[in-house]
Amino acid sequence: MIEFSMIPGVEINLYLIVFLSFAIGIVSGFVGVGGGFMMTPALIILGFPAEFAVGTSLMWVMGNSIVGTLRHRQLGNVDVKLGAMMTIFVIIGVEAGVRALNAMKEAGLADVTVLTVSIILLLIVGGYMLWESNRTRIKQYRAAMGNNIALPSYEQTQLSTIMQGIRIPPVIYFEKSDIRISLWVIAVIGLVTGILSGLIGVGGGFIMVPAMIYVIGMESFAAVGTGFFQIIFGAAFGSIRHTISGNVVIFAALIMLMGSSVGIQIGVLATKYLRGITMRYILAITIIIAAAGSILKLIATTTGSESAWLEYGTTIVTFGGLGLITCGIAGLLIMSALRRKGKKIPDWMDSLVRH
Amino acid sequence: MYDWLNEGKAYLTVLYNIGTMIALGAVLGLLMCKISNLISKQPREEEQTGDEDKASSEE
Numbered sequence: 454m455i456e457f458s459m460i461p462g463v464e465i466n467l468y469l470i471v472f473l474s475f476a477i478g479i480v481s482g483f484v485g486v487g488g489g490f491m492m493t494p495a496l497i498i499l500g501f502p503a504e505f506a507v508g509t510s511l512m513w514v515m516g517n518s519i520v521g522t523l524r525h526r527q528l529g530n531v532d533v534k535l536g537a538m539m540t541i542f543v544i545i546g547v548e549a550g551v552r553a554l555n556a557m558k559e560a561g562l563a564d565v566t567v568l569t570v571s572i573i574l575l576l577i578v579g580g581y582m583l584w585e586s587n588r589t590r591i592k593q594y595r596a597a598m599g600n601n602i603a604l605p606s607y608e609q610t611q612l613s614t615i616m617q618g619i620r621i622p623p624v625i626y627f628e629k630s631d632i633r634i635s636l637w638v639i640a641v642i643g644l645v646t647g648i649l650s651g652l653i654g655v656g657g658g659f660i661m662v663p664a665m666i667y668v669i670g671m672e673s674f675a676a677v678g679t680g681f682f683q684i685i686f687g688a689a690f691g692s693i694r695h696t697i698s699g700n701v702v703i704f705a706a707l708i709m710l711m712g713s714s715v716g717i718q719i720g721v722l723a724t725k726y727l728r729g730i731t732m733r734y735i736l737a738i739t740i741i742i743a744a745a746g747s748i749l750k751l752i753a754t755t756t757g758s759e760s761a762w763l764e765y766g767t768t769i770v771t772f773g774g775l776g777l778i779t780c781g782i783a784g785l786l787i788m789s790a791l792r793r794k795g796k797k798i799p800d801w802m803d804s805l806v807r808h
Numbered sequence: 809m810y811d812w813l814n815e816g817k818a819y820l821t822v823l824y825n826i827g828t829m830i831a832l833g834a835v836l837g838l839l840m841c842k843i844s845n846l847i848s849k850q851p852r853e854e855e856q857t858g859d860e861d862k863a864s865s866e867e
Contacts, residue, residue, distance in 0.1 A: 512825060512829055513829075515826075515829055515830075515833070516829040516830070516832060516833035516836075517833070518833075519829075519830060519833030519834055519837055520833050520836055520837040520840065521837075522837070523834070523837035523838060523841055524837065524840065524841055524844070527841050527845075689826060692825065692826060692829070693822050693826065696818075696821055696822045696825045696826070697818050697821075697822060701825055703824075703825045703828060703829070706829065707828065707829070707832055710829070710832055710833060710836065711836065714833075714836040714837065714840050715840065717840070718840050718843075718844045721844075722844065722848065
């Protein structure tokens with residue numbers, strides 16, 4: 454047990470923090486989200502006061518994203534040019550979103566409105582990704598079975614084709630992603646994702662990674678790597694604000710980073726063995742779990758109660774969700790290894806691993 | 809009277825926290841990359857960026 458000087462009287466299990474960070478690092482490294490949405494409730498459950506949990510996890514997200522970016526960059530998954538351009542607009546959008554949120558609060562709109570909007574948004578994005586991944590997987594499976602159906606994997610989404618077709622100058626070519634797109638499109642996408650991030654308070658990854666895949670038309674793992682790169686700046690911006698407010702336990706964030714830096718390597722390793730479609734599946738499930746967490750928060754806000762079942766619910770969603778996703782990634786990695794050794798694996802898993 | 813001192817202290821804390829996190833993130837990131845490469849073979853870049861990872865058309 455360890456006691457941090459900034460939060461006297463709260464003793465935290467050191468091994469549990471390291472293990473949690475390790476597990477969240479696996480998920481984060483694979484799907485390209487910062488991981489703050491899991492870390493913050495986990496720290497609260499472990500005994501951190503809410504404001505310290507938010508500030509500390511945001512600081513950790515920054516370090517975590519640096520580790521993730523370095524590893525993904527080594528694998529050629531980071532489009533620095535596109536990421537840097539989008540980051541500028543995302544930061545402007547985040548600031549606008551935070552100001553809009555404050556204005557809404559001053560106008561008397563309660564947290565309930567923001568939470569409801571965020572839940573609807575997360576469910577739409579998560580639901581769409583789940584539907585799209587499932588449909589693509591089935592199509593690819595049928596094609597592989599010899600039904601002469603063209604593999605849909607070589608196509609882009611209709612939306613990304615339309616976006617790439619907009620030729621308002623300046624049109625920029627991104628060599629790394631092999632995408633030619635107008636700067637205005639990037640600006641609008643960056644601003645919209647930034648505003649949504651600032652407004653609903655979730656990290657950029659949840660909105661940015663799906664936006665880069667479905668709207669810009671990037672490959673799944675390139676979106677993951679580039680997403681990590683962008684999260685560094687967004688998290689740094691938030692960390693500065695929280696440090697000034699005195700909400701960051703830097704020692705805890707450093708310990709968490711040590712655990713997650715190992716987990717991230719496993720998550721990134723999984724991108725070598727699992728397919729882009731699997732990443733989209735797992736990101737969809739992660740987003741839906743985040744929505745479930747927000748629903749519990751909404752219930753707590755509307756009822757104004759701190760009942761025991763809500764606490765149990767939050768614990769189950771946080772730790773259960775984390776366990777489910779981590780075991781899913783680990784299980785698929787094992788299946789992929791078995792397949793490479795020539796062992797027979799279930800057909801539905803066969804369509805999720807690289808051949 | 810001592811506002812400037814508190815303000816300066818806050819900036820120092822920000823610099824310290826951000827600097828420490830960036831430094832540790834960079835060191836751990838590079839170290840882990842090296843260790844991962846030592847443990848497993850370096851994956852080929854084309855494996856990561858194959859067309860198969862693109863999302864499908866909505867038709």
